[in-house]
Amino acid sequence: MSTRPVTKPKLTRSIDGILSPDTSEVNKRGQHKVLVRMGTQCRRLGRLLRVRPSKRTLVIFIAGVVVIAAAPFVSGLLVHKTPKHTPITNPFTVRVMASVKFSLYYPTYLPTGFHINPESVTEPQGGVVVFDALGPNNQKIFMSEEAQPATFSVAGYDLKFQDLQQYTAHGDQFMATGKLRGVTVGSWSDNNTWILMNSVTGTNVSPSQFMKILKSLRLSY
Numbered sequence: 001m002s003t004r005p006v007t008k009p010k011l012t013r014s015i016d017g018i019l020s021p022d023t024s025e026v027n028k029r030g031q032h033k034v035l036v037r038m039g040t041q042c043r044r045l046g047r048l049l050r051v052r053p054s055k056r057t058l059v060i061f062i063a064g065v066v067v068i069a070a071a072p073f074v075s076g077l078l079v080h081k082t083p084k085h086t087p088i089t090n091p092f093t094v095r096v097m098a099s100v101k102f103s104l105y106y107p108t109y110l111p112t113g114f115h116i117n118p119e120s121v122t123e124p125q126g127g128v129v130v131f132d133a134l135g136p137n138n139q140k141i142f143m144s145e146e147a148q149p150a151t152f153s154v155a156g157y158d159l160k161f162q163d164l165q166q167y168t169a170h171g172d173q174f175m176a177t178g179k180l181r182g183v184t185v186g187s188w189s190d191n192n193t194w195i196l197m198n199s200v201t202g203t204n205v206s207p208s209q210f211m212k213i214l215k216s217l218r219l220s221y
Contacts, residue, residue: 087108088106088107088108088109088110088115088116090106090218090220090221091106091116091118091121091131092104092106092121092129092220093121095123096121096123096124096129097220097221099123099124100124100127100129100147101147102145102146102147102148102192102193103192103193103219103220104129104145104193104219104220105145105188105193105195105217105218105219105220106217106218106220107133107143107213107214107216107217107218108216108217108218109212109213109215109216110133110141110213111135111205111209111213113135113136113139114133114134114135114139114141115133115134116131116132116133117131117132117133117134120132127146127147128144128145128146129144129145129146130142130143130144130145131143135203135205137202138202139199139200139202139203139204139205140199140200140203141197141198141199141200141203141205141213142197142198142199142200143195143196143197144195144196145193145194145195146193146194147192147193147194148189148190148191148192148193148194149194154174154187154189154194155174157187158174158176158187160180161176161177161178161179161180161185161187162178162179162180163178163179163207164176164177164178165177165178165207165208165211167211167214167215169215172190172191173188173189173190174187174188174189174190175187175188175211175214175215177207177208177210177211177214178207179207180198182201183198183199183200183201183203184198184199184203184205184206184207184209184210185197185198185199185210186198186207186210186211186213186214188214188217195214195217197210197213197214
């Protein structure tokens with residue numbers, strides 16, 4: 001009785017690294033087994049490729065997308081944010097303050113877009129110091145300061161205002177705002193100083209805003 005030697009199939013390595021027998025040296029039955037084995041490996045690889053991401057991964061991914069999408073909007077807000085008001089400082093020079101015998105005051109509040117024009121501060125002329133505040137589109141507010149008149153009724157002058165608003169502070173500071181000849185006007189007085197304000201035609205500032213300016217007046221030192 002003769003026996004045939006058993007020949008082990010040679011293994012070759014394919015491009016994907018999976019060991020497979022040389023089909024030229026195997027019979028159909030062996031080839032079928034190898035194909036089944038390769039099919040099993042392919043199904044495992046497919047399941048790995050179809051793995052669904054975890055909830056945590058999804059949350060991190062969605063959060064990243066939201067941050068990226070919102071970045072231009074946030075940067076736009078930072079670039080276009082409303083600028084803060086520049087603090088108003090004393091516009092009067094030492095020379096101007098020393099040349100008058102009454103107290104000088106300056107506003108610490110002005111409507112949005114307005115600023116004191118330092119070049120407008122004049123040397124006292126006839127005992128009066130004049131300056132102005134400039135606003136957008138050539139809007140302007142004039143202010144004048146002088147000693148409290150001895151023979152003139154400031155209160156009587158204030159009563160001529162239309163839409164009159166009045167306010168008293170510290171018992172001796174009297175403020176009034178309103179309209180006169182079509183423009184906004186304001187008056188501030190104490191026992192020492194009289195301040196007058198008026199807007200020019202086309203300046204959009206209300207009597208209420210003028211009152212806020214008068215209430216913000218600060219003594220110059």
